Amino acid sequence: MEAVRQRARARALAVLHRRALQPRGHLAEAARALRGRRAHGAAPPERGARAHPRRAQRRRHPPGSGRGDLPDGHLRRDAGGRRRIGGLRAGAGRARRALSGGRALDVSEAALAAAVDAARAAGRVALKYYNAGFEVVLKPDATPVTQADREAERTIVEVLGRAFPEHGFLGEEFGGSGNVATRWIIDPIDGTKNFVRHIPIWATLIALEEHGEITVGVVHNPVTGELYTARRGGGAFLNGERLRVSDEGDxxxxxxxxxxxxxxxxxxxxxxxxxxxxxxxxxxxxxxxxxxxxxxxxxxxxxxxxxxxxxxxxxxxxxxxxxxxxxxxxxxxxxxxxxxxxxxxxxxxxxxxxxxxxxxxxx
The missing domain is CATH 3.40.190.80 (D-Maltodextrin-Binding Protein; domain 2)
Incomplete structure (x- = not known):
């Protein structure tokens, strides 16, 4: 029985820590070609040599297009909106179930992937209104709110609720619900006054709070394409590029x-x-x-x-x-x-x- 549990844990860890990092597209083709050469005793290409004929044809994508490489745990989705993290989300659930009788498993990589997915989905909703017009009403605190705010928050809750049904939520527009110890904190449009005036400095903010500590954070401006991501112990990134604060001491x-x-x-x-x-x-x-x-x-x-x-x-x-x-x-x-x-x-x-x-x- 212990051997069975060990195999289940190993498969669960593989789901979280390897599946999301499998090469795709032309990288996958290059990897398969390299494995084929090794299987037949051929030497790998020298450093700097062209590993695949399509490599030179790779076109660069602008920041925020959804096609840039992200670091470990900072997963991506392409500009067409096709999901690249659905398998990881499902795998995360299986992993937690497989390990439910053993040690706790850090699923922050899966959480970050889901948060990126939710932020991009909410950004598409907000952009629809930003580009087409919307009605503005005042909340009791005299701050503005639009249909875009509410629909974007619903979208975030839907995406994250599918990925982590056991998590709670605290959002600007609809308040709190569910699990308080582990919850998603959401601002669907931070900078609504800018949004209303058509100033392109606004963003979707999503964070995961676990027992009082923020462990995952995503900031996404769909107008500029900027995607900021952070994971506790994993660094902070802008469109896949590592961020470091200034070293100024004066x-x-x-x-x-x-x-x-x-x-x-x-x-x-x-x-x-x-x-x-x-x-x-x-x-x-x-x-x-x-x-x-x-x-x-x-x-x-x-x-x-x-x-x-x-x-x-x-x-x-x-x-x-x-x-x-x-x-x-x-x-x-x-x-x-x-x-x-x-x-x-x-x-x-x-x-x-x-x-x-x-x-x-x-x-």
């Missing part, structure tokens, strides 16, 4: 980003924010998700979102941004230095300047 040379001034001016951090402005080289206003992405890309060093208590940020605004910054080597906290997404304000930095920024911001 506050006087730092770029300071902020999300707006009116709300910050009414808080107890305003004087501290002015001190930070005076201490840094340049200051720019980049609200919503984009400020965190610029920190993760190393294009700025400090990003402060400052709002009055109870009227500012929500978990769905911050969850994927937190892991993206951290996996790029940066640091994310609230203005008291706590690494939490449950705060009205947030500070993201390249890590080297975090303590200095906090010291200036504090009353």
């Amino acid at each position: 506050l006087g040379q730092a770029y300071l980003l902020h999300a707006g001034l009116r709300g910050a001016r009414t808080t107890r951090y305003w004087d501290g924010f002015m001190r930070l402005v005076d201490a840094t080289d340049r200051q720019r206003g980049f609200g919503d998700y984009i400020g965190y992405c610029l920190i993760a890309e190393g294009k700025a060093e400090i990003y402060a979102e400052i709002y009055p208590e109870g009227s500012g940020l929500k978990p769905w605004d911050l969850a994927p941004c937190k892991i993206l910054v951290e996996e790029a080597g940066g640091r994310f906290t609230d203005l008291e230095g706590r690494p939490t997404i449950h705060s009205s304000s947030a500070l993201a930095t390249n890590r080297r300047l975090h303590d200095a920024a906090l010291a200036l911001l504090r009353p």
Whole structure:
């Protein structure tokens, strides 16, 4: 019986850690050709030699087209929308069942794949309205919401619910449901005001929270094709390219980003924010998700979102941004230095300047 269980576990691990990485298309053909040569005793091609006649015909695809290579666990789907992770999702379920009597299995790679799938699906829904028109209504907090927000969130819940039926959800438009310990945190359109004004700086945000820790994050702007992905311990990436924060250690040379001034001016951090402005080289206003992405890309060093208590940020605004910054080597906290997404304000930095920024911001 133990031998049977061991074989089941081995098959389950293979599903999660090997199936998704099998070569496809011309790579698969090249791999088969190479195996054939080895089987007949032929030497493999020399380094730099042409391994397959179609290799030279490969055309490059623009970032965000869905065809770029992604790192381990950062799976892809093509521009035509054909699924490349369905087998992995089904395999993940089989893997969890096979291992239910043994040690816990890290399925964050499968979770990231499903989150990418959901973000792309939601992006297609949002783009449909973005390009064709929509009705805008105001929520009780006076923020705008559109049919695109609601339909995109439903799409995300549908995709992730099929992949992980045991997970719960916390979304901006429809609130929370299901399992609180392991749940998906969703902002279907972060930057709805930009969306409404047809400014192409908005994105779908998806994160997986497991027992209070964010383990997976995806930020997808379907207009620009930017796909940011992060997995706990697996790094942060933009369209498959590894991200690293800036190495700047001089506050006087730092770029300071902020999300707006009116709300910050009414808080107890305003004087501290002015001190930070005076201490840094340049200051720019980049609200919503984009400020965190610029920190993760190393294009700025400090990003402060400052709002009055109870009227500012929500978990769905911050969850994927937190892991993206951290996996790029940066640091994310609230203005008291706590690494939490449950705060009205947030500070993201390249890590080297975090303590200095906090010291200036504090009353």
